[in-house]
Amino acid sequence: MNTREKIATCLWYDGAAEQAAQLYTSLIADSCITSVYRPEPHGPALLVEFTLAGVPYQALNGGAHFRHCEAASIVVKTDSQAETDKLWQALIADGGSPSQCGWLKDRFGLSWQIVPWRFIDLLQSPDRAAAQRATEAMLQMGKLDMAALEAAFKGDAEHA
Structure with a gap:
């Protein structure tokens, strides 16, 4: 699988990026987590890259600054x-x-x-x-x- 996608949608989370990616990839066929970046080897993920039915996404643990809304x-x-x-x-x-x-x-x-x-x-x-x-x-x-x-x-x- 090519994990070097040119374009991906980045979704912002407040500490739950990895859990969200795990849930989403478990529900949609042909989906998987392609990489997890942890600043500390055993710490929480900062960035999780995954695909949903082949469409690339990133889940970023960016903090409480931004929230999802219905606009996307x-x-x-x-x-x-x-x-x-x-x-x-x-x-x-x-x-x-x-x-x-x-x-x-x-x-x-x-x-x-x-x-x-x-x-x-x-x-x-x-x-x-x-x-x-x-x-x-x-x-x-x-x-x-x-x-x-x-x-x-x-x-x-x-x-x-």
Whole structure:
């Protein structure tokens, strides 16, 4: 694996960079920690480099000066409701918080969007009225529920 990436997103943490990288890489397939820099051999990490599904990131223990906010988030596109549910639960566990429209914050304060590929397909449908119904249903949700989104798309108000 090439750990000399030209571009990576750096995420700022207050002492939890390594724990965050460990959690994230445990949840996303084809992910791994590629390097850990510790100023002291047995001390805490200052910088952790990792990939999520091949996308490079850095986690920096920079202190309490800056906090994550919703202006930046990691988007994970899921293949099934089961994958959506699993990621959602794991990321809000231990102090994370759900939000709306597929957004959540993990226990480290980082924002995520958990979005099923199928929902993206619905939004890109040439049937603009159906896509709008799916969008309106999504705006009422926290975690995205594909059965309800499909029902809304089809105009099945009873099951949306």
